[in-house]
Amino acid sequence: MRLFKKFRRSEGNSASNHHDGRMSRFLRRNFSTQGNLDEGLQLLNEYLGLTAANSHLTMSGDETVKAPTQAHARAVIYAPDMDGQADPGEVVWVNIRTQKNGELELRSVLIIGRRKHTLLGLLISSNADFNDSPNWIRIGSGPWEQEGNEAYIRLDKVLEVPESEIQRRGVSMPERRYDLIAARLRSDYGWH
Incomplete structure (x- = not known):
């Protein structure tokens, strides 16, 4: 701050050339860029743990909890906002184990609520075996299924997922399909 005041006082003086030189040297020495923007962003990403080398650290375990849907009964609304x-209404991707002691799989999940920083979601699957199951309903194809197959959503289990463990891709369930899911949650599982 003192240097800035000194520089401002000297602007009108003939001796300002001397101070301009000092200021220029000061600015070059302390505020010159080293490298380029890409290098800076890479360093920042490494520091934040967002590089591929650190991806195993951020999504290393199954942090989801599976609970009966009735245990989370609450108002269900459609409110996707990117x-x-x-x-609620957004589709996110989460690393979960679909079978006990199985490998982690990146799976799509429909968000239906939240509790602070924990999201409540329903698992989406393209397994056609679920077509006849009373705990699953058909939701059709969409961006939540990479290969464009028909998909189903599980209603009897809610996944509790830490918000920090999700991947967002800007996908939301169409409102009419979400309303069908909400109607089943209300009629069969005590949601309102």
Whole structure:
């Protein structure tokens, strides 16, 4: 701050050339760029743990909890908003184990609610065996299924997922399909 005041006082003086030189040297020495923007972003990503080398650290375990749907009965609304938080109606991707002691799989999940920083979601699957199961309903194809197959959503289990463990891709369930899911949650599982 003192240097800035000194520089401002000297602007009108003939001796300002001397101070301009000092200021220029000061600015070059302390504020010159080293490398380029890509290198800076790479360093920042490494520091934040967002590089491929660190990806095993961020998504290393199955942090999801599976619970009966009735245990989470609450108001169900459609409110997708591609802001900072995942909202009901959005489809997100989560690393989960679908079988006991199985490998982690990146699976699509429909968000139906939240509890602070924990999201409540329903598992989406393209397994046609679920077509006749009373705990699953058909939701059709969409961006939640990479190969364009018909998909189904599980209603009897809610996944509790830490919001920090999801991947967002800007996908939301169409409102009419979400309304069908909400109607089943209300009629069969005590949601309102």
